[in-house]
Amino acid sequence: MKSSEALTTIFREQGLRVTPQRQEIFRLLDGDDSHPTVESLFDRARAHMATISLKTVYQTVHDLEALGEVRVLDLGTGSVRVDPNVEDDHHHLLCTACGLVRDLPVELDGLHVPIRYRRDFTVDDVQVIFRGRCDHCSDRV
Ligand SMILES: [Zn+2]
Numbered sequence: 001m002k003s004s005e006a007l008t009t010i011f012r013e014q015g016l017r018v019t020p021q022r023q024e025i026f027r028l029l030d031g032d033d034s035h036p037t038v039e040s041l042f043d044r045a046r047a048h049m050a051t052i053s054l055k056t057v058y059q060t061v062h063d064l065e066a067l068g069e070v071r072v073l074d075l076g077t078g079s080v081r082v083d084p085n086v087e088d089d090h091h092h093l094l095c096t097a098c099g100l101v102r103d104l105p106v107e108l109d110g111l112h113v114p115i116r117y118r119r120d121f122t123v124d125d126v127q128v129i130f131r132g133r134c135d136h137c138s139d140r141v
């Protein structure tokens with residue numbers, strides 16, 4: 001994802017609204033590798049900006065996704081997760097106990113769809129989720 005300043009310029013060029021509330025979301029997402037939920041972004045933004053609404057957060061994330069600046073992931077944790085790392089192709093590690101999501105920037109060679117299943121279909125993108133438990137959660141069992 002680009003910096004808050006660059007996104008402000010891009011949003012204006014695209015005729016999209018830029019407000020202090022939206023810029024707060026840009027800043028929160030910039031460099032955040034925790035794959036936050038929209039709700040947690042809202043909670044963090046609200047802590048120092050009382051005038052922000054959940055709807056604004058959703059709309060801003062949606063606009064960022066449409067511009068290709070974030071990915072919105074449904075990893076089966078109940079809430080969609082926002083991933084600002086669109087620069088590097090990566091897979092994910094997911095803790096099924098606490099919902100921790102970590103980038104896995106490795107190439108998984110040999111992952112391919114056999115020709116007989118590929119007919120009439122073109123694969124553009126592969127994302128693998130490794131489910132398990134983080135150390136913190138393993139220790140608590
Ligand atoms: Zn965990």
Ligand SMILES: [Zn+2]
Binds near residue numbers: 092
């Ligand atoms: Zn990621």
